[in-house]
Each structure stands twice: as structure tokens, then as C-alpha cells.
Amino acid sequence: MPDDPEFATPDTWSDEDSGVRILSSTEGTGLDLVWLDETAVCNGGMVSQVVEMPAREVAEPFVFEMRHRSEDVFGIDVYANRSVRTVASAGPRFVTQRFCLGEAAYGGPVELRIGASERDSKCASETRGLIEIDRFSILRAEVGECPEPGSALNGEAILEEGGWWLDDVGVNPINGIATVGLEPGVGRDATDGARMYQDGGGNLVSMGTQLSVPLPSSESFGPGFRFWWKGEGMEVFPAFGTPRDNFAVNPLEILTGDGEEHINIYCLPPWTYGSVVELWFIPLGAVSAGEFVVDDVQVVSADPNCPVSNDILDPNFDSAPNRWPGYIYGGTNVEVPVEIRDAAPSGSPSGGGAIALSYASSSANIQFHNWVWVPEAEEGLFPVLSFYSRLPANPVVQVAGLVSRNSSFTPADYLAAGVDWQRNEYCLPSGWSGRWLRFRVEVRPGPLPVQTFDPPNVVWLDDFRTTTSAGCLE
Numbered sequence: 001m002p003d004d005p006e007f008a009t010p011d012t013w014s015d016e017d018s019g020v021r022i023l024s025s026t027e028g029t030g031l032d033l034v035w036l037d038e039t040a041v042c043n044g045g046m047v048s049q050v051v052e053m054p055a056r057e058v059a060e061p062f063v064f065e066m067r068h069r070s071e072d073v074f075g076i077d078v079y080a081n082r083s084v085r086t087v088a089s090a091g092p093r094f095v096t097q098r099f100c101l102g103e104a105a106y107g108g109p110v111e112l113r114i115g116a117s118e119r120d121s122k123c124a125s126e127t128r129g130l131i132e133i134d135r136f137s138i139l140r141a142e143v144g145e146c147p148e149p150g151s152a153l154n155g156e157a158i159l160e161e162g163g164w165w166l167d168d169v170g171v172n173p174i175n176g177i178a179t180v181g182l183e184p185g186v187g188r189d190a191t192d193g194a195r196m197y198q199d200g201g202g203n204l205v206s207m208g209t210q211l212s213v214p215l216p217s218s219e220s221f222g223p224g225f226r227f228w229w230k231g232e233g234m235e236v237f238p239a240f241g242t243p244r245d246n247f248a249v250n251p252l253e254i255l256t257g258d259g260e261e262h263i264n265i266y267c268l269p270p271w272t273y274g275s276v277v278e279l280w281f282i283p284l285g286a287v288s289a290g291e292f293v294v295d296d297v298q299v300v301s302a303d304p305n306c307p308v309s310n311d312i313l314d315p316n317f318d319s320a321p322n323r324w325p326g327y328i329y330g331g332t333n334v335e336v337p338v339e340i341r342d343a344a345p346s347g348s349p350s351g352g353g354a355i356a357l358s359y360a361s362s363s364a365n366i367q368f369h370n371w372v373w374v375p376e377a378e379e380g381l382f383p384v385l386s387f388y389s390r391l392p393a394n395p396v397v398q399v400a401g402l403v404s405r406n407s408s409f410t411p412a413d414y415l416a417a418g419v420d421w422q423r424n425e426y427c428l429p430s431g432w433s434g435r436w437l438r439f440r441v442e443v444r445p446g447p448l449p450v451q452t453f454d455p456p457n458v459v460w461l462d463d464f465r466t467t468t469s470a471g472c473l474e
Contacts, residue, residue: 176201
């Protein structure tokens, strides 16, 4: 268990970067706490401690409990070695949150690290953000609070067992009807299922469960997960994280109910290995009436279509026909605007699969998200991400790569147009070395008037790699 959970002895915790301080009540705060100022939020400052943990096989299930508040941040990352759990931003008042330990947090010395989850888009021009943590402890979990290792919490949505979050996240004054809960007879093969319903009157609901992701048990195959679903009249996106304030949500894709049964299979990204993550199902809006049912959520320890990846999930995109978690889209007429395709165009650097971003009009708005492990900076060498792209000769739309939550394009962000594969290299912030960082490729609308394309245009992406380079200045 961590020493000094209330931060009364500063020497117990290590300050990993500037902007991180252990403040005592004698310094006028009235509390002993970790204080991460705006430079820590923008530049990756963290506080850490190595804790000796028992083996999972002989230990009771544990939870982290953290009392914190934060402003102008997108969430707080809690690392256990390389696995990470993102906690939603709390706002200006202190809140206490609990979350389950995964497999990576057991079995010997475990390095716990706490810091801001992402850089704000304004960090390039100004520093901003504040995190204060008053207490961080490890406690015994309540009965039924955490999923068993390598499983989902009540993945079969059994009514008597409970175990799903049921969260009404919006209220409309016209009092539309919206319900969410475990119900008999609505799931796979007429078994129990988790069901959301709304009548279009304005109320909005969401639901979720937890996945205990195992550490890879195979040198060849990585973990994945699957679930059964059926919907009618609702568009829903499954996401890792929490829907609170939309701060800690990492969408997978958009599911459109068509009245048919579906089974979706995804490869799990390496930042989830050995962690417990929340899996939420969130409607796109409150105006459409319909229902959405989920059942039979399963974690697979070694899926033959999921290659083990330590730094980037499936960098060569060979996991088809499984889905690739890490994207969301909107504003395009293509039914599946982001997908893995088995055969990339000739000249592909990996010679296998590739990601295809398809758009049928110049009004398209597509986002492809990826999370990469940032390598350690060395003397004169700084971390970079490289990948290959292949765009139409005249894409019409805007296509760019963006590090973290940067929201505006600069000339250096644009991908080169043309029918040949082009290598791209993006500098990563060295303050995020040894951490996970979001990178995304966006397709944004081009100039008016709107143009249409039949067949759709395609932006191809392949062969993502992280390394260090002298071409990036600190």
C-alpha cells in the first residue's frame, strides 16, 4: 500500500517534473496535498511512488481511492507501471472517486504515477490547468465492486447480479421518457440484457460496465473483447472512460440500430493491458426515439486476430476482421467511414492491412484516434511518431495529423496529397516520455460548394512507429 496516502511527508513521494509540489497545511492550504500547477498540466509533470504489492492470486481485490479537484484539465491519469486509468476532471470542489486495480497493479514492485491525462490545445501558446490531490490510498474492494481478472463485471447482464452503472445524464423540461436498466427477455437468445430506451422527448441516458483486461498471455496474440447488441432508432457510441462532462471518454465507433442482432469484436489497445477500464454505451443525442440492448460482454485473453503490441495497437493494421478501437466520425455519407482493410494499395510499407478513411463528400468530418507510448528522450534526440499516408491527388477536404488535443491545423500538420505513399513524422512532447499520448488524423470539410464522390475517396494510413530524432527541438 502506498506510504503517506495523505501527503504529510513530502519525501515519500517523488516529484517527476517541474510544477509538481507536495504542500503541507503549514503553507496556508489547510491541507496536505499534491499540487500540480499549469506547467505540470502542460508539460507532463507527475508525482510517483513505488509500492510493493501482493500477487493477485493470493490477494483480495483492491481499489484506488482518490480525493481530488481540478480545473481546466481533461482528466487525471493514474499509472500502475505501464497500465493507466483516466479519472474524469472533478471541477473546483473536492470529490472522492474509487476505481478497481487491474492485474498490472499486483505482484511485486509497482510504480504508481499520477498526472494530467492530456495536454490542452492551448498549451502551445499558454500554460493552463491545476490539479490538487488530498488523498490517494489503496483499499479493499466491496463485494461485487470489481470484475474478476480477465472478465467483464456481470458481462451476461443477469438481472439478479446487477453490476452495471445506470446513469441518467440529462433532463429535459418537456419531460420525455427515458429508461435504462437490466431487463428480462431482451438479451441474446431472450435472456436478460442491459437496455436503454428513450421516446425522443429530450431525456438522455447511458449505461456501462467494467472490463478487467489481462496482461498478454501469449507472445503472438493480444487481448480483445466482444459484445452482443441490438438496436432500433438509436445511434450509440461505445467508449472507454466515463461520460461525465465528456472529459475522459475515448469513443470506439458509432453503432446505428437497424433491428438486427450484431456481435462486435475489438482488439484492446496496450494502454489497457493489466488495467480495469469502464466500457460505456452513450447515445449520440436525445432527440431520436429508440432502444439499444447489450448482452454477453466478454474479455478474450488471446484473440488470434489481435497482435500483441507494447507501444501502439496493431501498428500495421493486420487485425481485420476485428474492429480497431480508437476512432469516431461524423458528417459523412459513408456507412463505415473508418475501417481496417485486409489489402492496402500497392506500395504499402507493411504489405498487409491498412486503415481506410472513406468520404463521399467534401463536407466529411472524420476523426481517427490512436494512443502511442512516448519513448524516452535522449541527449539531442527527442520522441517522434512516424507513419505513412496515401491521399487522393486532389482530396478537396483538409487532412492533418494532430498531437494530443490540438484543435487547429498548422501548415506543418497537413498530410501531403498524391497517389503515392508518403512518410510523415510528428514531434511528441518529451515531457510525456514514458507515458501514453493521444494522436489523431482528422478529415475536415473542404471549401464550398460541396462536392460528392462516387465511389468515395479514401485516405490510407499505415505503419505507425515511435522513435527518437534530432529533428525535433525541445
